[in-house]
Amino acid sequence: MRRLVPFLLLAAAVPAQIRTVALPSKSPLVTFRIVFTTGSASDPAGKYGLAYLTAMMLANGGTENLTYKQVVDAFYPMASGLSAQVDVEMCTFSGATHVDNLSGYYNLLRGMLLTPGWREDDFKRVKDDAINALKVGLRGNNDEELAKELLYQNIHEGTPYGHYSGGWVSALEAITLDDVKQFYRSQYTQSHLILGIAGGYTEVFLEKMQKDFRKLPEDGGLQPRITPPRQIESTRVVIVEKDTRSVAISLGFPIRVTRGSPDYPALLLASTYLGQHRMSSGVLYDRMREQRGLNYGDYSYIEYFPRGMFLMEPQPNLARQQQIFQLWIRPVEPPTAKFALRLALFELDKLCREGLSQEAFERTRGFLTKYVNVLTKTKRAELGYAIDSAYYRIPQYNSYLKSALAKLTREDVNGAIKTNLRTSRLVISVVSKNAEELKRQLASDDPSPMTYNSPKPAALTGEDKTVERWPLNLKAADIVVKAVGEVFQ
Amino acid sequence: MEAMVSKLLIALCWATLACAAQPPQKIFPYAYSQEDLPNGLRLVTVPTDYPNIVATFIVVQTGARNEVEPGHTGFAHLFEHLMFKGTEKFPPARYNETLNRIGAASNASTSDDFTVYHTTFSREDVETVLQMEADRFQNLKYSEAEFKTETLAVLGEYNKNSSNTFRKLNEVLSDTAFDRHTYKHSAMGFLRDIQDMPNQYDYSLKFFDRYYRPEYTTIIVVGDVNPKAVRELAAKYWGMWKHGSYRPDIPTEPPQSAPRTGHVDWPQQTLPIMTVAFKGPAYTDSAKDTAALDVLAMLAFSPNSDLYQKLVIQEQRADTLGANAPTSMDPALFTISARLKKAADLAYVQEQVLATIQTFQEKPVDAARLDTVRKRLRYGVALSMDNSETIAAIVSEYVALRRSPDTMNKLFEQYASLSPEDVRQAATRYLVEKGRTIVTLTGPGGEQ
Numbered sequence: 001m002r003r004l005v006p007f008l009l010l011a012a013a014v015p016a017q018i019r020t021v022a023l024p025s026k027s028p029l030v031t032f033r034i035v036f037t038t039g040s041a042s043d044p045a046g047k048y049g050l051a052y053l054t055a056m057m058l059a060n061g062g063t064e065n066l067t068y069k070q071v072v073d074a075f076y077p078m079a080s081g082l083s084a085q086v087d088v089e090m091c092t093f094s095g096a097t098h099v100d101n102l103s104g105y106y107n108l109l110r111g112m113l114l115t116p117g118w119r120e121d122d123f124k125r126v127k128d129d130a131i132n133a134l135k136v137g138l139r140g141n142n143d144e145e146l147a148k149e150l151l152y153q154n155i156h157e158g159t160p161y162g163h164y165s166g167g168w169v170s171a172l173e174a175i176t177l178d179d180v181k182q183f184y185r186s187q188y189t190q191s192h193l194i195l196g197i198a199g200g201y202t203e204v205f206l207e208k209m210q211k212d213f214r215k216l217p218e219d220g221g222l223q224p225r226i227t228p229p230r231q232i233e234s235t236r237v238v239i240v241e242k243d244t245r246s247v248a249i250s251l252g253f254p255i256r257v258t259r260g261s262p263d264y265p266a267l268l269l270a271s272t273y274l275g276q277h278r279m280s281s282g283v284l285y286d287r288m289r290e291q292r293g294l295n296y297g298d299y300s301y302i303e304y305f306p307r308g309m310f311l312m313e314p315q316p317n318l319a320r321q322q323q324i325f326q327l328w329i330r331p332v333e334p335p336t337a338k339f340a341l342r343l344a345l346f347e348l349d350k351l352c353r354e355g356l357s358q359e360a361f362e363r364t365r366g367f368l369t370k371y372v373n374v375l376t377k378t379k380r381a382e383l384g385y386a387i388d389s390a391y392y393r394i395p396q397y398n399s400y401l402k403s404a405l406a407k408l409t410r411e412d413v414n415g416a417i418k419t420n421l422r423t424s425r426l427v428i429s430v431v432s433k434n435a436e437e438l439k440r441q442l443a444s445d446d447p448s449p450m451t452y453n454s455p456k457p458a459a460l461t462g463e464d465k466t467v468e469r470w471p472l473n474l475k476a477a478d479i480v481v482k483a484v485g486e487v488f489q
Numbered sequence: 490m491e492a493m494v495s496k497l498l499i500a501l502c503w504a505t506l507a508c509a510a511q512p513p514q515k516i517f518p519y520a521y522s523q524e525d526l527p528n529g530l531r532l533v534t535v536p537t538d539y540p541n542i543v544a545t546f547i548v549v550q551t552g553a554r555n556e557v558e559p560g561h562t563g564f565a566h567l568f569e570h571l572m573f574k575g576t577e578k579f580p581p582a583r584y585n586e587t588l589n590r591i592g593a594a595s596n597a598s599t600s601d602d603f604t605v606y607h608t609t610f611s612r613e614d615v616e617t618v619l620q621m622e623a624d625r626f627q628n629l630k631y632s633e634a635e636f637k638t639e640t641l642a643v644l645g646e647y648n649k650n651s652s653n654t655f656r657k658l659n660e661v662l663s664d665t666a667f668d669r670h671t672y673k674h675s676a677m678g679f680l681r682d683i684q685d686m687p688n689q690y691d692y693s694l695k696f697f698d699r700y701y702r703p704e705y706t707t708i709i710v711v712g713d714v715n716p717k718a719v720r721e722l723a724a725k726y727w728g729m730w731k732h733g734s735y736r737p738d739i740p741t742e743p744p745q746s747a748p749r750t751g752h753v754d755w756p757q758q759t760l761p762i763m764t765v766a767f768k769g770p771a772y773t774d775s776a777k778d779t780a781a782l783d784v785l786a787m788l789a790f791s792p793n794s795d796l797y798q799k800l801v802i803q804e805q806r807a808d809t810l811g812a813n814a815p816t817s818m819d820p821a822l823f824t825i826s827a828r829l830k831k832a833a834d835l836a837y838v839q840e841q842v843l844a845t846i847q848t849f850q851e852k853p854v855d856a857a858r859l860d861t862v863r864k865r866l867r868y869g870v871a872l873s874m875d876n877s878e879t880i881a882a883i884v885s886e887y888v889a890l891r892r893s894p895d896t897m898n899k900l901f902e903q904y905a906s907l908s909p910e911d912v913r914q915a916a917t918r919y920l921v922e923k924g925r926t927i928v929t930l931t932g933p934g935g936e937q
Binding site: 068079293 | 542573590592593644645805830864866875
């Protein structure tokens with residue numbers, strides 16, 4: 001079987017070289033992931049969304065020689081294109097082509113990334129799209145994502161991560177094409193570049209590509225020091241008032257663990273035990289959805305997972321120096337919102353106090369050891385994970401995780417839980433109608449009894465008696481209500 | 490009991506339909522085996538050269554289309570949930586524990602015509618998965634209390650989707666365009682029926698008895714597998730499943746006699762959306778209609794079309810524009826959707842869409858552009874088939890229609906044979922005023 005090890009050439013050691021992650025194979029496809037280690041953390045104050053607009057101008061605009069229409073026409077028969085993903089510390093351009101079209105595809109990609117056209121009409125369209133993505137996409141059409149992004153923004157407030165990567169409406173409106181060009185010149189540099197390529201390309205092709213990208217400026221512009229979020233002194237809640245059917249909740253707190261940390265495998269295992277998207281074996285899924293029918297599912301993550309409702313697995317190239325632990329409670333019927341929140345905290349508390357049993361530890365470890373194959377099942381994902389491994393300075397993800405899991409003990413996991421997880425000093429983010437009423441409910445210690453449409457076992461109704469009185473320890477002053485039009489404005 | 494069946498006997502009884510390598514020009518590039526058990530269950534096995542991973546996609550040809558009784562929309566989708574409720578042998582905890590232990594990714598989805606259950610896992614676990622899947626398809630057991638709780642998870646799914654404008658618009662579009670056919674409702678079902686589901690336990694048992702039968706089901710196994718071994722496992726675990734007898738009486742939609750309109754007032758700030766839909770044909774790969782309409786959708790409304798370039802790139806009045814040709818078991822809708830930046834442009838964009846259709850009805854398209862679309866279609870397939878799970882997913886969509894991966898080859902043969910005049914004729918035949926339904930959606934005050 002193939003055994004492909006990504007190789008990494010560090011620009012710092014050999015300045016003339018471009019950092020490259022390459023996974024050659026005999027595939028008839030060639031996959032590109034071109035990463036610039038810059039992102040919205042480098043947005044200047046008041047220009048939130050500049051990194052996003054710059055990447056979108058490159059991926060959705062013309063080149064010096066081709067209008068955007070000509071770019072679209074050229075990609076069309078190849079059934080391909082170039083897409084951009086912008087996060088706090090990474091801007092990623094990805095695409096794939098059949099080897100039949102490699103030369104034509106690469107010429108387009110090169111033109112778009114190295115000699116952009118910077119046309120005003122492209123800029124107007126891209127900017128409109130960015131503003132509508134916020135106003136209509138995030139605020140209007142996706143309550144779960146709205147709650148999740150609000151959670152991140154609230155936790156990281158006052159740090160370079162403290163605004164949404166897609167920007168804020170008023171800031172986007174004020175950004176000019178000159179701002180975008182300036183950001184490109186200062187941040188799209190060799191020192192920030194990682195070229196990722198996989199599939200059936202030749203050595204000669206890769207050398208040419210590296211030579212082409214050496215045309216970028218060598219040194220990167222200034223980047224902010226990524227600072228940890230401020231300590232959360234006591235639990236705080238932000239509720240976004242919106243005319244919507246149900247109540248979406250996310251909650252979390254910062255952790256000091258990232259993929260390269262010693263506690264990462266243990267904390268990943270603990271979080272997986274609580275549950276990952278659409279895995280029916282998770283504790284939260286079982287207790288909240290399966291046993292009580294509260295909603296469509298409930299999950300836990302220790303790494304950023306945007307667009308979760310459209311994806312089974314997290315996408316790569318969202319590497320971050322700072323992560324949070326989060327619980328994602330999918331929309332619940334309004335009368336059960338307080339109970340659902342209490343139940344999630346009750347389960348988290350149980351995990352913090354009791355840890356995992358030996359059986360649960362072994363079962364979850366067995367799952368993760370095999371599930372890592374599923375995470376990297378496509379070339380696209382394999383390449384993305386390899387780039388992230390380069391960023392975090394860890395070995396190839398599959399082997400890194402499998403070998404770490406093999407050495408892990410139940411005590412390691414329960415120790416990592418004790419060190420990193422908690423049920424106090426949280427940020428809770430909610431999207432709901434009748435926000436003031438919900439605020440009143442959350443600030444009160446009144447029980448929130450649960451009723452069911454079918455008989456439940458005595459053990460469950462007995463547990464509910466505890467859950468319905470689970471202390472939230474919230475006062476009205478801890479809860480802020482915002483109109484949906486105010487957030488990301 | 491499974492072991493009592495002679496593998497040899499089963500092997501002899503099966504009708505092997507195709508086992509040879511496909512000629513290279515076929516769009517589906519893999520050699521596969523397709524075989525029927527005596528009970529009517531079909532097995533399609535596709536070995537690939539992607540190592541370690543295997544994907545099973547089990548297609549049940551039951552979707553919203555099969556929900557023929559009033560008050561019971563959404564039941565095909567409800568079963569997508571109930572199928573995870575377990576059996577005596579594999580109660581949910583054991584089922585989940587097993588999936589967990591083998592590191593499998595497992596899920597299901599429901600559409601107008603079918604429900605598909607899929608699992609992706611490592612190759613050494615093929616028997617475990619086929620055994621567990623066979624057990625739940627044959628021996629599903631859930632109490633009324635479990636049933637009632639699960640219906641709330643379905644409501645939760647409706648809730649999490651309910652903030653999406655396109656979903657709401659599509660609900661209203663189907664309801665407006667169809668009078669009798671079950672395509673009138675979405676796979677989620679009408680909200681009123683979802684809210685009444687907790688009271689329908691007995692009906693759910695009937696639904697399962699009707700449709701979870703081998704003659705409705707095709708097992709697709711793709712990846713690092715040996716077809717012979719898979720065949721033996723299928724015989725061992727699925728051979729005893731009993732053939733059913735139920736055939737739904739799916740109402741025929743009467744011809745539409747006049748254009749229709751609908752509107753959605755969205756309570757939140759949003760961009761206006763317009764969908765122009767026409768009654769189209771049922772899926773066919775023995776005639777040119779499906780292929781011709783699909784190509785028409787691409788030529789007239791995809792990102793390199795003149796209209797897209799005009800509305801999205803040059804005038805920037807819309808931020809999205811696209812069209813979908815119907816590929817359903819029964820006649821369904823050809824839809825063109827645009828999201829606009831201002832409600833004031835709704836009339837203009839509608840006029841532009843209709844004028845574009847008229848152009849395609851009057852004049853055959855340029856042959857070179859038709860070739861470009863054909864090229865895109867073929868490269869699109871090549872680019873997407875980059876792992877076993879995606880290959881299985883693609884195959885499942887064709888299997889849902891005609892129970893064979895060869896469906897894909899036949900459709901692509903139709904694409905290859907299309908002439909510009911075929912596309913013009915399809916536009917003239919199907920995109921007609923009396924078969925049209927236009928639905929719009931706007932935010933408060935009609936503006937964004």
